[in-house]
Amino acid sequence: MTNKARLQCVSCSNTYPLFELRYECDCQGLLEVIHADDGMNNLAQLSDQRLMSRLPADRSGVWRFREAVVPLQPDELVTQQEGGTGFHHIEALCQWTGSKGLYLKHEGENPTGSFKDRGMTAAVTVAKKLGVKLLACASTGNTSSALSSYAARAGLQAVVFLPSGKVSPGKMAQTLGYGAHVLAVKGDFDDAMQIVRDLAREAQVYMVNSLNPFRIEGQKTIIWEILQDLEWQAPDWIVVPGGNLGNTSAFGKAIEEAFNWGWITKKPRLATIQASGANPFYKSFLKGFETIDAIQAETIATAIRIGNPVNFTRASRAIVNTRGIVGQVSDKEILAAKAAIDRSGLGCEPASAATLAGLKLMVQAGLVKKEDKVVAVLTGHMLKDTDAIMKSQTLACEEVEADAKAIQLSLDRLRN
Ligand code: F0G
Numbered sequence: 001m002t003n004k005a006r007l008q009c010v011s012c013s014n015t016y017p018l019f020e021l022r023y024e025c026d027c028q029g030l031l032e033v034i035h036a037d038d039g040m041n042n043l044a045q046l047s048d049q050r051l052m053s054r055l056p057a058d059r060s061g062v063w064r065f066r067e068a069v070v071p072l073q074p075d076e077l078v079t080q081q082e083g084g085t086g087f088h089h090i091e092a093l094c095q096w097t098g099s100k101g102l103y104l105k106h107e108g109e110n111p112t113g114s115f116k117d118r119g120m121t122a123a124v125t126v127a128k129k130l131g132v133k134l135l136a137c138a139s140t141g142n143t144s145s146a147l148s149s150y151a152a153r154a155g156l157q158a159v160v161f162l163p164s165g166k167v168s169p170g171k172m173a174q175t176l177g178y179g180a181h182v183l184a185v186k187g188d189f190d191d192a193m194q195i196v197r198d199l200a201r202e203a204q205v206y207m208v209n210s211l212n213p214f215r216i217e218g219q220k221t222i223i224w225e226i227l228q229d230l231e232w233q234a235p236d237w238i239v240v241p242g243g244n245l246g247n248t249s250a251f252g253k254a255i256e257e258a259f260n261w262g263w264i265t266k267k268p269r270l271a272t273i274q275a276s277g278a279n280p281f282y283k284s285f286l287k288g289f290e291t292i293d294a295i296q297a298e299t300i301a302t303a304i305r306i307g308n309p310v311n312f313t314r315a316s317r318a319i320v321n322t323r324g325i326v327g328q329v330s331d332k333e334i335l336a337a338k339a340a341i342d343r344s345g346l347g348c349e350p351a352s353a354a355t356l357a358g359l360k361l362m363v364q365a366g367l368v369k370k371e372d373k374v375v376a377v378l379t380g381h382m383l384k385d386t387d388a389i390m391k392s393q394t395l396a397c398e399e400v401e402a403d404a405k406a407i408q409l410s411l412d413r414l415r416n
Helices: 040-050 063-068 091-097 115-130 143-152 168-175 190-201 213-229 246-260 280-286 312-323 331-343 349-363 386-390 404-415
Strands: 006-009 015-017 031-034 102-105 132-137 157-163 181-186 237-241 269-275 326-327 375-377
Touching: 006 237, 015 157, 015 181, 031 157, 031 213, 040 063, 040 213, 040 326, 063 213, 091 102, 091 331, 102 213, 115 143, 115 213, 132 143, 132 190, 143 157, 143 168, 143 190, 157 168, 168 386, 181 190, 213 246, 213 375, 237 349, 246 312, 269 312, 269 349, 280 312, 280 326, 326 331, 326 349, 331 349, 331 386, 349 375
Parallel strands: 102 375, 132 157, 157 181, 237 269, 237 375, 269 326
Antiparallel strands: 006 015, 006 031
16 A cells, blocks of 8 residues: 555644644644545445455544555554445434435444544554554543444543543543543533643644544544445435534545545535534634634533534535535424434434434525535434433333232333
């Protein structure tokens, strides 16, 4: 496998070797991986052939596309056969949103229960190759779970910075259980993110937040797998929740590359949905992306409780290049969407439900036509945040005496 890929600055286009230990340009711009175009037009077809293979690298929905992710050999990868997630068409959710052509890509079906595994397999693989010792991230709980798990698989130490008291118990347990050291910061995610950026600049830790360009490379494969699920016919819209905007950035890059390499003949439009209490990207969109102003974020969807997204430059470019939009939804709308998704049998965590809440509004506004083919990405598993379920008013749990007559009464009520 030839290795002609390089790192390039999003702002000034300066380039660096692919495996140089850095996350930003000398001008402080964000870096991205630029792949050589050679052979890429055949990769969609090659990835189809790999669906039949038993090699772990081919079974991974990330490394099936390895030449265009991080060009490495299968034995160099830290993989848990991530990706390969379900692609669901559910009548009840088509009705709920008003979108007849709706499909759901459930990234909660990844090994640690969120889409973060796709970026983390790439970032930890590179960390191992670079020979770094200590990996770090700031997180609202999913990135930290993924880092903790993949670092364990690679035999590397991880330290994670979480906003104290603001991470769901399930994510906290997962992060601790896989063996990471947790530093619970008395502040919010944005404070924790700043700490990790500073530590990375001082070269104290290897940072695997989505500022790390390899995270973006892994997460691109959500889009490529969706296109593969649709037999390389691009949908009209792809809808995703937005927090730190790593996914929005990755999706934009994946769409551009798939189009430039001839895998698809039209570009889907991207819709990023934010919680209205954590909406700096939405506000910036309304002003034509001239600037972005940090806000103090608050939302029930703790995964996207982020007021100062670090990927603004890449993400705004993704929206512009795909003729996309940014929307916002209230916590009430998020919970209503979550209830619909849960009751459909699929289930997801609150942040993921922002996608369907947003889509419903887009259909009502006539922006998405009923017949459009739409793919909504569900980012995290239902069990990631059980508190959000247990607070619901409509759960059907009643205490009952261990007595045949009492039980019979309940069953009779259910039949009627
Ligand atoms: N959905 C879920 C379930 C998330 O965990 C996140 C981000 C997002 C959506 C937003 O994605 O940042 O790429 O725009 N969670 C990060 C974390 C911040 O630390 O787990 P984004």
